Amino acid sequence: MKHLYSRLFLIILFAAVFAGCSAPGAATNGGDAYSSTIQPIFDAKCSSCHGAGKTEAGLNLTSWDHLIQGSDSGEAIVAFDSEHSVIVRMATQLVGGAHPANQPASALTEAEVVTLKSWIDQGAKGPNGLAPFSGNREFVYVTNQGEATINVIDVEANVVARRVDLTKMGFDKGAKPHHVAVEPDGSFWYATLISGGVILKFNRNNEIVGRSVFEVPGLLSMDPSSNKLYVGRSMAAVNPPQRIGMIDRETMEIEELDVFFPRPHALAVSADGEYVYSASLAENKAIAVEVKNEESTFVDIDGPIHTVVDLEVSPDGKIMIGTAQLTGKLFFFDATNPAEFPLIEAIDVNAAPWHPVFSRDGAKVYFANKMAQTVTVVDVASRKVEAVIEGYGLAQPHGAALSLDGKTLYISGNNLNAAYESRHDFGEGSRSPGTVAVIDLTTNKVVKVLEVGLYASGTAGRPSF
Numbered sequence: 056m057k058h059l060y061s062r063l064f065l066i067i068l069f070a071a072v073f074a075g076c077s078a079p080g081a082a083t084n085g086g087d088a089y090s091s092t093i094q095p096i097f098d099a100k101c102s103s104c105h106g107a108g109k110t111e112a113g114l115n116l117t118s119w120d121h122l123i124q125g126s127d128s129g130e131a132i133v134a135f136d137s138e139h140s141v142i143v144r145m146a147t148q149l150v151g152g153a154h155p156a157n158q159p160a161s162a163l164t165e166a167e168v169v170t171l172k173s174w175i176d177q178g179a180k181g182p183n184g185l186a187p188f189s190g191n192r193e194f195v196y197v198t199n200q201g202e203a204t205i206n207v208i209d210v211e212a213n214v215v216a217r218r219v220d221l222t223k224m225g226f227d228k229g230a231k232p233h234h235v236a237v238e239p240d241g242s243f244w245y246a247t248l249i250s251g252g253v254i255l256k257f258n259r260n261n262e263i264v265g266r267s268v269f270e271v272p273g274l275l276s277m278d279p280s281s282n283k284l285y286v287g288r289s290m291a292a293v294n295p296p297q298r299i300g301m302i303d304r305e306t307m308e309i310e311e312l313d314v315f316f317p318r319p320h321a322l323a324v325s326a327d328g329e330y331v332y333s334a335s336l337a338e339n340k341a342i343a344v345e346v347k348n349e350e351s352t353f354v355d356i357d358g359p360i361h362t363v364v365d366l367e368v369s370p371d372g373k374i375m376i377g378t379a380q381l382t383g384k385l386f387f388f389d390a391t392n393p394a395e396f397p398l399i400e401a402i403d404v405n406a407a408p409w410h411p412v413f414s415r416d417g418a419k420v421y422f423a424n425k426m427a428q429t430v431t432v433v434d435v436a437s438r439k440v441e442a443v444i445e446g447y448g449l450a451q452p453h454g455a456a457l458s459l460d461g462k463t464l465y466i467s468g469n470n471l472n473a474a475y476e477s478r479h480d481f482g483e484g485s486r487s488p489g490t491v492a493v494i495d496l497t498t499n500k501v502v503k504v505l506e507v508g509l510y511a512s513g514t515a516g517r518p519s520f
């Protein structure tokens with residue numbers, strides 16, 4: 056009996072010594088690495104300024120739950136990606152001196168930076184053992200055309216939750232991810248790669264689970280009534296095939312439908328899913344294709360070349376709107392009979408209206424004005440501009456996505472003109488990131504500007520059908 060006790064004691068002692076010997080930041084199998092290695096660093100070096108009493112920049116580092124909410128401006132960490140986590144960049148790349156030594160306060164040691172980085176690269180898991188924003192959460196996706204990445208934004212926290220790096224998935228830096236579409240239940244999402252020549256299907260964990268091959272894909276449009284997904288051709292393509300793509304979202308099999316005009320870019324689907332609409336960038340022509348028999352009806356639009364960027368059907372299916380880049384107009388088509396869709400009105404809006412999104416109740420439509428750094432709110436019933444939203448961070452604004460509750464609007468910005476300057480200087484090339492302006496629709500104010508990858512273009516959240 057005595058013998059057994061002493062053996063047990065030895066085993067316990069050995070286990071304790073072994074655990075104590077593990078290098079800082081090394082994977083702790085099943086243990087809570089956050090509480091044992093990360094929180095003590097924050098307690099010692101950060102919480103005097105980022106604590107409950109004083110919360111500089113709105114960043115509270117007294118717990119994992121607080122940390123993952125980020126600062127007033129955006130996320131502090133991106134799980135699995137220390138290289139793009141602000142908290143690490145502040146400590147290692149800040150021009151003019153590392154943080155927090157620049158405050159002044161004592162700097163993080165090299166060993167502490169290593170610990171922090173490896174914890175983030177292993178998923179920034181919390182005391183619950185899960186990476187932040189795991190599970191069935193609501194996300195908005197933003198493609199960064201300039202660097203072949205896609206950012207995933209958590210809608211509740213309004214921070215970047217993940218960075219999907221296509222260069223680590225077999226694509227090159229010039230693959231140009233352009234647009235996204237998300238399943239209504241958030242289970243899968245899709246992205247077009249203009250130069251990659253594919254439409255990718257991702258699961259909720261951002262793993263590629265399927266693909267369709269298509270020359271210079273541009274916009275995506277989801278069929279509300281079946282499992283079809285439509286794809287048009289990129290604006291960057293001067294002479295693409297005069298066909299749009301129809302994808303089976305389950306198998307990712309693709310079929311092409313003739314549209315008989317050059318540069319089909321804009322896309323929309325009728326509420327019953329029986330018609331798909333497109334318009335030409337080069338001619339004043341729009342088309343409705345009846346999906347089951349491929350019969351088509353055309354609508355000609357008068358005037359100079361408008362260059363219709365995008366089309367969108369209202370939730371009740373009665374109105375289709377179109378945005379005209381070159382003439383700064385918003386078109387209203389009557390879609391009550393989806394096969395006919397006559398143009399019933401055109402109103403003037405700010406320069407270069409881009410991708411529109413309807414409010415969840417269909418009463419309003421929102422779109423960015425790419426050449427005016429504004430967002431326009433239009434009342435659908437009266438067909439009048441109700442408000443024009445301005446704000447820092449609307450930088451060549453491009454895409455529009457809405458939260459499921461309809462209260463938050465996300466506007467992606469190319470920012471190739473450097474209208475927005477990043478809030479920290481991390482050196483060469485870091486000052487003009489793509490942007491996502493988060494707009495509170497109860498006040499029509501930009502409440503946050505998330506810094507995303509270079510040349511942010513398309514964005515989408517979950518549709519409500």
Ligand code: HEC
Nearest residue numbers: 100101104111112126128129131141142145155158159160
């Ligand atoms: C002496 C006070 C002080 C200490 C200590 C301090 N900070 Fe800060 N921190 C600030 C102030 C002030 C700002 C806002 C100004 C700025 O962004 O540079 C800031 C900003 C930040 C930001 C940027 C937030 C954003 O989204 O822009 C991060 C990240 C950050 N701190 C992390 C840390 C970490 C990690 C530590 C501990 C290693 C720490 N800070 C310690 C004062 C401090």
